[in-house]
Amino acid sequence: MAATTEQQKQAGHPGEPRPGRPRRRGRIATAAGVVGELLITAGVVLALFVAYSLWWTNVLADREAGRRGAEVRDRWAGGPGPLDTGKGIGFLHVPAMEESEILVTKGTSAKALNAGVAGYYTDPVKAAMPWKEKGNFSLAAHRDGHGAKFHNIHKVRNGDPVVFETRDTWYVYKVFASLPETSKYNVEVLADVPKGSGKKEPGRYLTLTTCTPIFTSDYRYIVWAELERTEKVDAERTPPAELR
């Protein structure tokens, strides 16, 4: 303040009221305005990113999964051709997750899972198909965004049914253990006899993996189920009692 007043005195233009100050203040105000606008813009972009992650990717993924699921059902309904694991080997039904059927396809890469499907592991531990005599059918899917197919995995309790539907068989599993939080490096959960599940003998197991807590990927959430029985698919595709 004092310096400015002195400058004005030195400048000595009595006709122009305070020539230096408004311009300098204007420059600072302009700079502050630009910074403020940039900050608002950054906020809007971040909000848009949240909308993209939690809403738009779901729209795209559900559309893609619906299209592929319809293709698989079409082929089952009588279309010829070999089993194309890339397009889908069957549908997972988990009533406790309040999600409609989930298409299961090969692989757990980001690209595969972003199509709104559950992928069976090919790496680091290869999943055993449900029709195999022994082994672990291990699956992964997104918790949020990209269809968020395993969003409600925390609602799955011991004893809940998990049903896998193929062209000719219903595989009815029963959940016997879960691991609400484990390291992302814990690949033993995918073993044929999954470590941490409490099982010691080889059997026909199913493992669901996704990320936890919700909206982050700090840890992994694991749910294990064991095959209880299989049912042949009839002409009407009547679902097993667990899905009715």
Add this chain to the structure above:
Amino acid sequence: MYGWIWRHLPGNTWVRALVSLVLSLAIVFVLFQYVFPWAEPLLPFGDVTVDNGGGSR
């Protein structure tokens, strides 16, 4: 910044408002179509698998 853009848009207020709307929608489109899909894998929100961390095990 936005004031400067506004002053440099052609036409009257309505035309400017329309052009602004179109520009904003174009930016949202570019973000959703190109920028966010590129940025998403770089952020640690969507990793759902267990793995051995690139063979360190």
